[in-house]
Amino acid sequence: MYQNRNRLPYPYSYTTEDTYPNGVVVGAVDPSTRNDCNLVILQLTDEVLHNLTSAIQAGADLIYPDQWQTVMDWWAYAAQLANTGRFVNCEGTEILSICDLVADCIRNDLNVQQALNEVIEFPPGNGNFPVPSQLSVTDTLDCVWGASFSTFEIVLDGWNSIKAILEAATEFTDLISPLSERLGWLTPRQLEIAELLFSTGLAAADVYMNLQSTQDDWACALFKCIVKAGRPYTITDECLLSAFATLDPFGVLSEDEAFVDLIYTAAGPSTLKSFWRVRSDDDCNNDWRTVCNLTCGDPVDDIVTWDDPRIIEITANGVPITVTSSSGIVFPSGWSPIVVQFDKPYCGVGFRTVVSRSSTAQRPQFFDHEFGDETGTTQIGIFGPSDYVVNLNNGVSDRLIIEATNPADDVTFGWQLANIANPGINLNEAD
Numbered sequence: 001m002y003q004n005r006n007r008l009p010y011p012y013s014y015t016t017e018d019t020y021p022n023g024v025v026v027g028a029v030d031p032s033t034r035n036d037c038n039l040v041i042l043q044l045t046d047e048v049l050h051n052l053t054s055a056i057q058a059g060a061d062l063i064y065p066d067q068w069q070t071v072m073d074w075w076a077y078a079a080q081l082a083n084t085g086r087f088v089n090c091e092g093t094e095i096l097s098i099c100d101l102v103a104d105c106i107r108n109d110l111n112v113q114q115a116l117n118e119v120i121e122f123p124p125g126n127g128n129f130p131v132p133s134q135l136s137v138t139d140t141l142d143c144v145w146g147a148s149f150s151t152f153e154i155v156l157d158g159w160n161s162i163k164a165i166l167e168a169a170t171e172f173t174d175l176i177s178p179l180s181e182r183l184g185w186l187t188p189r190q191l192e193i194a195e196l197l198f199s200t201g202l203a204a205a206d207v208y209m210n211l212q213s214t215q216d217d218w219a220c221a222l223f224k225c226i227v228k229a230g231r232p233y234t235i236t237d238e239c240l241l242s243a244f245a246t247l248d249p250f251g252v253l254s255e256d257e258a259f260v261d262l263i264y265t266a267a268g269p270s271t272l273k274s275f276w277r278v279r280s281d282d283d284c285n286n287d288w289r290t291v292c293n294l295t296c297g298d299p300v301d302d303i304v305t306w307d308d309p310r311i312i313e314i315t316a317n318g319v320p321i322t323v324t325s326s327s328g329i330v331f332p333s334g335w336s337p338i339v340v341q342f343d344k345p346y347c348g349v350g351f352r353t354v355v356s357r358s359s360t361a362q363r364p365q366f367f368d369h370e371f372g373d374e375t376g377t378t379q380i381g382i383f384g385p386s387d388y389v390v391n392l393n394n395g396v397s398d399r400l401i402i403e404a405t406n407p408a409d410d411v412t413f414g415w416q417l418a419n420i421a422n423p424g425i426n427l428n429e430a431d
Contacts, residue, residue, distance in 0.1 A: 037090035039101075049082070138284065141345055141398055144226055144233045145292075146283030148243075149219040151276045155244075158267030159209045166198050183265045193258040201250065205259075208249035217246045220292040227398070228430075230344040231312060235276045240269055289373055294396045296347035297429035305422050313341040337403035338420070348374065348392030349426035351400060356385040356421070366405045372397035377405070388420075396430045 044052065053075065060071050078088060085098045138147075161182060169175035172195050179194060180186055186194070197205055208214055225239035244260045288294070303310055307323045314321045316335035348371040355367075367378045367388065374395030380386035392400075 039087065139232055140284065141227060141288065142286050143284040145219070145223050145288035146285050147235075147276045148222040148226065149215065149287070150283050151222070151272055152215045152218055154272050154275050155218065155263060155267050156209065158263050158265075159206075162197075162262060162266050163202065163206060166194070166202055169198065172198050183262065187258065187261075189258040190262055193262060196250070205249040209247075214247070216291050218243045220288070221246050223288055223292060224294070227345050231341075231398070235273050237269060240264075240272060286373075289396070294345065294347075294430045296394050296396075297431040299349075299426075299428050300346070303423060303425035303427070310343050311340060312343050313339075315339045315341075337401055340400040340402075342398045342400075345396055345398040345430045346427040347430045348372065348395045348397065348400070349428060350389070350391055351423060351425050352387065352389045353423045354385050354421040355380055355388050368403045368405055370397075370401040370403075371395040371399075385421075392426075394428075400425075 056075050057072060060067075064071055086095050087098070089096055162179070165175050165178045165182065168178075175194065175198060176186075176191070183190075222235070222239055222243035225242045226233050226235060229236070229239070241264075244264050245257070247260055247263060249259065306314065314323070316338055351369070351371075365379055367380065369376055369378065369390050371392045372395030374393040376390055376393075378388060378390050380388055
């Protein structure tokens with residue numbers, strides 16, 4: 001491939017201002033791909049890297065007598081950083097990372113965000129991933145609420161980016177280009193909403209977007225949609241759209257979703273979902289009980305066996321218990337508390353079962369139970385099989401917690417074995 005190429009004439013006497021009639025002809029370069037600082041990526045064999053370095057070192061001082069040292073320094077930096085994923089900036093003053101460019105691309109390119117989101121939701125391969133023996137510590141109503149509430153920060157970031165464009169414009173026509181660059185192609189109705197915001201509605205819309213009630217309504221709509229879909233709790237496009245449908249600063253969006261579309265696009269669905277997924281224990285709280293006002297709906301069929309598919313996990317003192325008998329569950333020593341996890345939140349009506357023990361085992365006489373914000377204590381006999389009946393008082397939760405207590409100082413509990421018979425759990429839908 002190197003045959004029949006023209007060479008520069010010798011001796012060298014050319015500068016950058018001269019023409020090179022005998023030089024290698026390079027095709028025209030699209031000027032739109034170049035700017036004042038260009039990142040050029042080359043993959044070279046060690047031999048070619050050595051040859052190219054030698055050529056630059058031999059000719060730079062002849063062709064660029066005033067700049068050759070700087071040019072040579074930049075090339076030396078680049079050669080030394082080979083295979084590190086790093087490069088030197090145009091001023092030669094800072095070493096940068098390609099990883100930073102990738103991270104910046106992910107943060108700012110909606111297409112890349114969408115592609116990553118699709119990979120996360122629908123990974124390649126057959127999808128046969130190992131199922132953990134225990135639920136994620138954040139797969140709870142409190143953590144779903146905390147994540148949904150805090151994700152509104154991204155909505156406000158999207159709104160503020162639109163507001164900044166509107167505030168920077170002196171004429172309506174000034175904002176069309178930057179708004180389109182930020183959001184993509186705009187519909188005529190979206191342009192009308194933008195003009196309304198620009199002319200008279202910006203201040204009122206900004207007040208509305210920063211109201212606590214706006215965040216509460218948005219987060220509650222997202223929370224309810226996610227938990228009603230059931231475990232494992234995850235955010236979806238459908239649930240995001242249900243949350244954005246609550247945004248209505250002008251009181252007209254029951255028929256017009258243009259404002260919603262603007263904010264939804266500015267916030268970025270992929271960014272919103274990624275932010276929601278990275279939730280931690282620090283975000284979890286039970287404010288949903290008062291803010292979202294879940295109510296009791298229609299009754300559902302009673303749960304009458306421990307292997308009912310609506311019960312997705314039972315743990316005894318944090319250890320998952322496998323149901324091996326249709327007649328009840330045998331718990332090992334140190335089994336309290338018992339946590340019964342349901343597939344989604346329900347409105348609790350009542351719970352009943354029979355607690356028994358072996359002839360050599362001991363068991364407590366008092367049990368505390370918790371279902372949502374409803375708690376209580378039940379007393380049973382400590383010898384023969386005893387009825388365990390509690391009223392759940394329309395509490396809303398996705399788990400029932402039963403904990404043994406010992407109010408009697410003269411009783412020693414070495415709970416070696418306890419059997420809880422099949423239950424009768426009365427539930428309603430939680431709406």
